Amino acid sequence: MPFKALWVTETNSGTFERNIVDRYIDDLPQGEMVIRVHYSSLNYKDALSATGNKGITRKFPHTPGIDAAGVVEISRNELFAVGDEVLVTGYDLGMNTCGGFGQYIRVPASWVVKKPGNYSLKECMIIGTAGFTAANAVYKMELMKMQPDAGPIVVTGATGGVGSMAISILSKAGYEVIAVSGKSNALEYVTHLGAARLENRDYVNDLSQKSLLKPQWAGAVDTVGGNTLATLLKGCMPEGCIVSTGLVSSPKLDTTVYPFILNGINLLGVGSAGTPMAVRLIIWEKLATEWNIKDKLSAIAKEVTLEELNTTYIDSILQGKVMGRIVVNLNNL
Structure with a gap:
């Protein structure tokens, strides 16, 4: 079954084009975990990748998105079960590994964090x-x-x-x-x-x-x-x-x-991006407890579709016109 993804390609003339295309799980890189992405978010690094910056992404075509939150669909690691709500931020996701601007990602289990219980998947991506x-x-x-x-x-x-x-x-x-x-x-x-x-x-x-x-x-x-x-x-x-x-x-x-x-x-x-998992888990625990900012998140975020991301917000963040966080809803595309 195909899924939707933002696909950045390099033309013969050296320019870059962005389109929303159908892709397949078999097209994704190897990894222990297949995650159905419900939400992603837009970072400055994503916009650089989406416009062909080879300091961020070496090879094209490519799907950017250094953040992803969703549900495990395939797990080959005993720490995660099918149906677990999880998130991935950093590592190589969205840089040279196809990222969260697609409805599915496949990544190593060592990149994956279980969603803090008091945040929704969307709220995890407002944080991102x-x-x-x-x-x-x-x-x-x-x-x-x-x-x-x-x-x-x-x-x-x-x-x-x-x-x-x-x-x-x-x-x-x-x-x-x-x-x-x-x-x-x-x-x-x-x-x-x-x-x-x-x-x-x-x-x-x-x-x-x-x-x-x-x-x-x-x-x-x-x-x-x-x-x-x-x-x-x-x-x-x-x-x-x-x-x-x-x-x-x-x-x-x-x-x-x-x-x-x-x-x-x-x-x-x-x-x-390279924060060790042991430290990563400490920080997410702090965000879930003593540094819980759940009451501020709605003021920080604007939710957009993948199409709106492509046509408007990637360019806007590069122009310094974005306030707060842009959250990308990848459901029901």
Whole structure:
């Protein structure tokens, strides 16, 4: 029986085309688990893959989608039974392994997490890689003994997927959050998620060439990179933690060692795709319990069809026009 999938192909002229096509389970790569995908979500990395970025996906044709949540249909692993509700985020899914923008995936069992009982499949995809990345950032900060009484935490790219989730999780954990966004209409949104206040991008864009600034924040979750990340390091309170999760502005970092050797700043990185399963399970458990943000998820998400994803939202996220999370419904296509 065929299933629907977004299929990205490379033409003879080197351009890329996207179409929704019929595929078959036998076409999928080898793996122990066949999962019927009910929901996926759109990440910036998915949009890059869908437009032919070979730094993300080496070979085409291909189905993007680094997130998937659904039901096990075939299992060759004793830890999972047919009918189990599960999710996959990261690893190679959607990069070089056909991903969640198709109604079926076949993956190794070592990539699969059982759905936390208090979230629906859709809610797991509102969280998805973006929420997992944000939670991983907070987890790493707290491993370095960060606590809410240390001071405010800055979240850049505050209306994006990672930023929205970071605000919600940090607020739930008791932190004062300073949201930073270039969107002038973001105040009501970030306040609803739990931010104490909103600042524009200039707040974390120091052009003075100083090596250090007056300390203003205890830490940050940064999705932007470039001079924003450099500014966050320079203006951080002693022993603070700055977590780098993205490069929306630039992958380059021009700074000095002074924030590290004089103020003891910790620069932490999050590479969510390769997070070990043992840590992955800890983070999902935290999201299901002490960092449960179920009450915020409806405000963060917009649900779309696979067709709407293809015609509108892949391009929109590349243009910086998406607020929050885009969840893709793959039922009843």
